Amino acid sequence: MKNKKRKKYSLARYLFKNYLEKEERIKYIVRPHPFTYHMKFSSIKLLFFFVPLLIFIFIPQYKTIGFILVAIGLIKTFLVYFDWNYNVWLVTNKGVISIRAKSIWHRHQARVEHDMIAGISYEIKGFVGAMINLGHITLEKAGSSVDIMKFEKIYNPRKAEHNIVKCQKAYIQKKSKIKREGLLETMSQKLNYA
Numbered sequence: 001m002k003n004k005k006r007k008k009y010s011l012a013r014y015l016f017k018n019y020l021e022k023e024e025r026i027k028y029i030v031r032p033h034p035f036t037y038h039m040k041f042s043s044i045k046l047l048f049f050f051v052p053l054l055i056f057i058f059i060p061q062y063k064t065i066g067f068i069l070v071a072i073g074l075i076k077t078f079l080v081y082f083d084w085n086y087n088v089w090l091v092t093n094k095g096v097i098s099i100r101a102k103s104i105w106h107r108h109q110a111r112v113e114h115d116m117i118a119g120i121s122y123e124i125k126g127f128v129g130a131m132i133n134l135g136h137i138t139l140e141k142a143g144s145s146v147d148i149m150k151f152e153k154i155y156n157p158r159k160a161e162h163n164i165v166k167c168q169k170a171y172i173q174k175k176s177k178i179k180r181e182g183l184l185e186t187m188s189q190k191l192n193y194a
Contacts, residue, residue: 016090019097019109028163030089033134033155040080048073079104089151089160091167096139098149110149114171118142120164122157137161 012026020026052066052073086101095113102108117139124135135157139149154160 012090015085016088016097016099019090019099020092021094024092024094026090026092027167028091028160030091030137030151030154030160032084032087033132033153035132035134036153037080037084041077044073044076044080048076089149091160091164093167093171095171096149096164098151112139112141112149114168115175116142117164117168120161122161124157133157137164139164 012029013020016026048069052069055062055066055069082104083101086099086107088099090097090099095111096117098108098110098112100108119140120137122135122137124130124133129135133156134153136150136152137154137157137160138151141148151160
């Protein structure tokens with residue numbers, strides 16, 4: 001199980017290496033709920049794979065149109081997968097990175113360091129949301145009530161919130177330990193000079 005998890009995040013590290021700083025590691029990935037993309041994939045399957053199959057079987061003289069529809073379906077499938085893969089939050093050992101792909105050539109990135117997170121909240125609305133664990137999560141930046149990162153229609157927002165808080169605590173503990181060690185070293189140097 002642990003090797004599978006390590007492989008998953010090493011693949012993610014490869015895919016998102018341009019977004020990570022040196023010594024930064026991905027701890028958790030927040031993605032849109034698969035159900036939100038299921039509707040897109042269903043319409044693609046129906047229009048661009050099932051209809052061409054019917055054309056190939058019942059109207060073989062129009063098979064060129066069928067091939068064109070299949071080609072369009074493959075392109076649309078790639079675009080939906082690209083949209084799903086590059087609309088993520090990367091929870092790392094240093095912070096949360098929001099990546100939004102508006103198209104193949106247009107991506108937006110926002111970063112919040114763990115010590116700049118003032119609050120985290122999640123919400124699951126309605127019966128369907130509770131049944132399929134669909135909701136949204138919100139991060140508020142410290143010092144500003146306007147700077148809010150929100151990720152809607154995600155899978156298991158409760159787990160996402162828990163993992164962000166866990167990474168935030170580990171980051172703050174590590175940072176305070178480094179500060180403490182630096183302070184102790186400075187104090188011992190001053191005592192040695194006195």
